[in-house]
Amino acid sequence: MVTTDQGYAQTQRFEGISLLYLGFFVLAVMAPSIITHDYFGIPRVHLQESLIFLMGLSGLLTFTLYERVVEKRVAERDQATQSAERATKELVESYQYIGSMNRQLEVLKKLANETSMSLVKSDTYWKDLLQSLASNAASCADAERVLLRYVELDRLRTEREVSYSVNDTRPLRVANKELRQLHESGLSYAFICTETGEEVLVVPSDTKHKVKAYVIVARDSSQASDLEISLLRVLANQAELVYHTLIRPKETLSPLLLVEAVTAESVGEVS
Secondary structure (H helix, E strand, O other): HHHHHHHHHHHHHHHHHHHHHHHHHHHOOOOOHHHOOEEEEHHHHHHHHHHHHHHHHHHHHHHHHHHHHHHHHHHHHHHHHHHHHHHHHHHHHHHHHHHHHHHHHHHHHHHHHHHHHHHOOOOHHHHHHHHHHHHHHHHOOOOOEEEEEEEEOOEEEEEEEEEEEOOOOOOOOOOOHHHHHHHHHHOOOOEEOOOOOOHHHHHOOOOOEEEEEEEEEOHHHHHHHOOOHHHHHHHHHHHHHHHHHHHOOOOOOOOHHHHHHHHHHHOOOOO
């Protein structure tokens, strides 16, 4: 309805301008009939020429003003179109973000369920739990290869590692020295070259135990914008939590104390 009203108003303006042009043209053509004798000592011919010139000049000024009005209207319409396109783009990005958050929540719900199950199953369940963590990291990063590695920082010794791969079975070989440097730098993640020259994403856990967990993902820096770094950090923290509470507990804990330890040592947030 608004578009129809605007189109009707533009048609009316165009008709008004056309009538104004027609008036100037008629006055210019009828100048000889309008001015039939001299006025104030000015010859009739000069007066007629002056009237024709004034009508032509008035028509030119009217055309110029109308052209500026049209340009302004076109600029406003283009701006409105750009605003609509920008709003559409932002809406699409919002839906993409919502979809990403939903995927994160699904992964965390699955992980929470598996973690709760691990508290009541046998001690050997940690193997399946770590494999599930690696699988979730691969799903989160859309990667075909993921490695969970526990490194004893003081001795640069690999305490334990779990790999996960789909189709591509090439190993991810990263020097522990590089991992300790990442820990000492305090960075939350980094892209590191493997021993074979492949660039991979490394996300360490947040805690500062002697044995630190790292999530190593086969994705390079050109894909950084598509990665859920915050969720990978949560998975790294969960991996370290599993190690310190299930694999090598410092002391025998009752189920209640184990739950309290999980609550106290869990670090990380999804942003």
